[in-house]
Amino acid sequence: MHGIRKVYPGVIAVDGVDLDLLPGEIHALVGENGAGKSTLANIAFGAVKPDGGTVEAAGTVGLVHQHFELVGRLRVWHNIMLGREPRKGTVVDVDRARSRVAELAERNGLAIDPDALVEELPIGVQQRVELLRELEREPSVLLLDEPTAALAPAEIATLFATVVQLAKRGTAILVVTHKLQEVIDYTTRVSVMRHGKIVARYETADTSVDEIARAMVGGELPQVAQREPTGAAPCFAARDVSAASDTTTVSGLSFEVHAGEIVGIAGVEGNGQTALADAIAGMIPYTGSIELDGDSTALRHRNNIGIVPQDRHHEGLVLNWSIVENAILGRQNLPGIRKGALTDWRAARADAAAIVERFDVRAASLDVAVKMLSGGNQQKLLVGRALIGDPRFVLAYQPTRGIDVGAAALVQSRLIEARNRGSAILLISFELDEILAIADRVLVMYRGKITGSFTGSEIDRGKIGRLMAGLS
Amino acid sequence: MSTGVSLMLTLAFLTLIKSVPIVYAALGGVISERAGVVNIGLEGMMTAGAFSAVVFTNLTGSPIVGLIAGIFFGAFLGFILGFAATFFKVDQIVAGVGINLVALGGAAYGLVLIFNQPGASPQVNQLAPEQLLPQITVGETALIVLGLLCAFGLNWFIYRTPWGLRVQACGENPRAVTDAGLDPLRLRLYSVIASGALAGLGGAFLSICEVNLYSDGMTAGRGFIALAAVIFGRWTPWGATGAAVFFGFFEALQYVLQGRISWLPSDAMQALPYLAALFAIAGLVGRVRAPAADGVPY
Numbered sequence: 014m015h016g017i018r019k020v021y022p023g024v025i026a027v028d029g030v031d032l033d034l035l036p037g038e039i040h041a042l043v044g045e046n047g048a049g050k051s052t053l054a055n056i057a058f059g060a061v062k063p064d065g066g067t068v069e070a071a072g073t074v075g076l077v078h079q080h081f082e083l084v085g086r087l088r089v090w091h092n093i094m095l096g097r098e099p100r101k102g103t104v105v106d107v108d109r110a111r112s113r114v115a116e117l118a119e120r121n122g123l124a125i126d127p128d129a130l131v132e133e134l135p136i137g138v139q140q141r142v143e144l145l146r147e148l149e150r151e152p153s154v155l156l157l158d159e160p161t162a163a164l165a166p167a168e169i170a171t172l173f174a175t176v177v178q179l180a181k182r183g184t185a186i187l188v189v190t191h192k193l194q195e196v197i198d199y200t201t202r203v204s205v206m207r208h209g210k211i212v213a214r215y216e217t218a219d220t221s222v223d224e225i226a227r228a229m230v231g232g233e234l235p236q237v238a239q240r241e242p243t244g245a246a247p248c249f250a251a252r253d254v255s256a257a258s259d260t261t262t263v264s265g266l267s268f269e270v271h272a273g274e275i276v277g278i279a280g281v282e283g284n285g286q287t288a289l290a291d292a293i294a295g296m297i298p299y300t301g302s303i304e305l306d307g308d309s310t311a312l313r314h315r316n317n318i319g320i321v322p323q324d325r326h327h328e329g330l331v332l333n334w335s336i337v338e339n340a341i342l343g344r345q346n347l348p349g350i351r352k353g354a355l356t357d358w359r360a361a362r363a364d365a366a367a368i369v370e371r372f373d374v375r376a377a378s379l380d381v382a383v384k385m386l387s388g389g390n391q392q393k394l395l396v397g398r399a400l401i402g403d404p405r406f407v408l409a410y411q412p413t414r415g416i417d418v419g420a421a422a423l424v425q426s427r428l429i430e431a432r433n434r435g436s437a438i439l440l441i442s443f444e445l446d447e448i449l450a451i452a453d454r455v456l457v458m459y460r461g462k463i464t465g466s467f468t469g470s471e472i473d474r475g476k477i478g479r480l481m482a483g484l485s
Numbered sequence: 486m487s488t489g490v491s492l493m494l495t496l497a498f499l500t501l502i503k504s505v506p507i508v509y510a511a512l513g514g515v516i517s518e519r520a521g522v523v524n525i526g527l528e529g530m531m532t533a534g535a536f537s538a539v540v541f542t543n544l545t546g547s548p549i550v551g552l553i554a555g556i557f558f559g560a561f562l563g564f565i566l567g568f569a570a571t572f573f574k575v576d577q578i579v580a581g582v583g584i585n586l587v588a589l590g591g592a593a594y595g596l597v598l599i600f601n602q603p604g605a606s607p608q609v610n611q612l613a614p615e616q617l618l619p620q621i622t623v624g625e626t627a628l629i630v631l632g633l634l635c636a637f638g639l640n641w642f643i644y645r646t647p648w649g650l651r652v653q654a655c656g657e658n659p660r661a662v663t664d665a666g667l668d669p670l671r672l673r674l675y676s677v678i679a680s681g682a683l684a685g686l687g688g689a690f691l692s693i694c695e696v697n698l699y700s701d702g703m704t705a706g707r708g709f710i711a712l713a714a715v716i717f718g719r720w721t722p723w724g725a726t727g728a729a730v731f732f733g734f735f736e737a738l739q740y741v742l743q744g745r746i747s748w749l750p751s752d753a754m755q756a757l758p759y760l761a762a763l764f765a766i767a768g769l770v771g772r773v774r775a776p777a778a779d780g781v782p783y
Contacts (some may be wrong), residue, residue: 082660084661086657086777095667102646104646105645220645
């Protein structure tokens with residue numbers, strides 16, 4: 014790719030980028046939210062036309078999307094073979110399609126049931142389907158856009174094992190990612206993007222997480238806020254809570270979160286976190302009691318709580334609405350924002366402006382549709398909305414999901430600041446590092462139960478890791 | 486034969502006959518919605534089919550030519566809706582409503598322009614009007630059989646052929662279709678054209694097979710009932726066919742009861758199939774799932 018340029022209304026997304034991918038290399042493309050990485054990947058794939066520059070590829074290019082492009086209600090084999098279905102006369106030869114998929118999965122070391130319905134598969138397995146779909150076309154260049162954003166640690170290892178195999182067979186691979194440890198562990202070269210330009214390029218062997226991070230943010234990393242001593246008044250209490258969501262269940266959970274405390278739920282995805290979060294948020298029925306300050310009124314009927322939901326596109330934001338509209342969503346009845354029967358839009362704008370400023374949401378204006386923001390900026394808006402009013406209790410589900418180191422540090426700082434001001438915060442995260450960095454207390458969740466509790470100096474990464482894996 | 490048995494027999498055959506146009510239109514609705522285009526214009530496409538069938542039968546004397554013209558003009562309106570909904574990204578509901586209005590108004594105007602008489606056309610040759618049984622003609626029987634073949638064919642197409650699978654993918658997630666190197670807009674366009682052809686055929690049945698003329702408003706909301714049948718039948722060809730027959734039964738029942746229940750005004754009786762559709766759909770709210778990208782422009 015040479016001299017690639019792409020302009021969107023109000024932003025230069027990609028500004029004169031040169032990028033060569035060599036056969037057999039795993040090239041990492043890193044950068045902050047909105048630096049232009051996804052746009053560049055989509056240009057390389059051919060889904061987005063550049064305003065300038067040339068793209069040349071020897072052979073076909075495959076792209077594994079950050080948000081998978083699968084057909085949920087169709088089977089695995091159909092998703093993979095779509096457009097290239099083997100035929101028997103005029104009908105699809107299902108047996109051959111199946112065996113082709115099974116053979117492809119086998120060759121790439123990715124276990125899959127060709128007949129499973131895609132929507133019933135866990136996220137990690139869905140990604141295998143998306144990856145296999147691209148591999149079926151035997152691409153000479155494979156682009157992976159944030160491939161590990163939704164994966165558990167074990168799934169990440171499996172994915173990269175496959176990717177490394179592919180590279181050994183001569184495929185050129187580009188990985189767009191935020192996770193710098195993955196860059197160090199698995200890639201051969203790394204390009205850093207900032208404001209649409211490539212600002213640094215390293216041989217991975219010669220660099221470090223710190224050096225890459227500094228290049229990404231263009232200076233030193235922001236410091237995470239300091240924790241200050243707070244009182245220990247009980248605030249949030251779950252007693253003997255059992256609930257089942259579509260994919261996970263929890264049974265008999267009891268724990269408290271004190272005011273001015275961050276409690277982190279550590280665990281591999283799929284061990285009940287979704288059910289717990291949905292029960293607390295009032296999305297699904299539960300047994301047992303969930304209380305805030307001794308009052309068991311459903312949390313969703315209160316306006317002194319903040320929730321960062323797990324799926325920002327389906328539960329958190331209305332993508333076609335503006336920043337202002339999304340900023341007051343769920344808070345539209347607060348005294349400052351509602352005036353009689355109407356919304357005080359001037360107050361709403363001021364409120365949205367405060368969120369945008371404090372949480373560094375980068376957008377052309379407050380009136381742009383949220384779908385025009387990069388994923389990281391959407392996430393910052395979501396976290397900002399949950400934290401802006403200094404709520405009594407905050408449920409934060411993967412609050413730094415899919416955002417870069419600089420933005421993650423900012424979000425973590427804001428969480429700690431809310432804690433310092435007396436909010437009780439329940440943090441659910443699949444990234445142990447995040448929990449260890451900011452939680453005062455760690456609860457380990459395994460198969461729907463709490464299997465361990467660690468406070469302050471007892472917190473021990475090794476013990477927690479073993480409990481997360483189901484070992485005692 | 487006792488009157489009871491003969492009445493049941495009449496009801497059975499009338500159910501078959503009244504179902505035919507709804508079945509065709511509902512099958513049209515299935516193919517279009519499976520591809521991701523909500524075809525509110527079914528009603529207008531039926532009207533176009535009914536009217537053009539009469540015009541061309543009148544012109545040539547051959548109801549077969551009329552039938553083909555009905556299919557063609559239904560397909561033509563399908564092409565317009567398909568084009569607007571895909572390449573021009575017009576809101577599908579707005580475009581469909583527009584097609585309904587144009588078809589209804591166009592047919593009313595055509596009656597004056599072509600036949601110089603408002604309200605209804607002169608009588609034309611009916612499609613194979615010979616009685617096969619006392620209750621049913623040869624032409625009606627032929628189109629009933631053809632309707633079943635269409636349901637069978639559509640089912641085979643959607644679930645067994647590569648193109649059908651792609652149409653399904655198109656209605657669920659058109660981006661996945663693009664990524665597979667195919668053109669979802671084109672697939673949608675073809676599907677809506679097929680949808681219009683089926684609705685046009687259903688309309689032609691009304692005008693030149695069941696009777697032998699076109700009268701204003703003769704489709705009487707069957708296109709909308711067909712839309713309800715698509716939902717009731719959960720977007721599957723056989724489901725929609727079954728639902729269409731279910732609604733057809735209420736229409737037949739309404740005819741049979743007409744004049745037999747003196748205390749119920751006939752207008753209330755005529756509302757029977759629509760009420761059936763209303764209750765059927767109301768009972769399903771929240772329990773059926775449309776194709777994920779149905780109605781969403783791409």
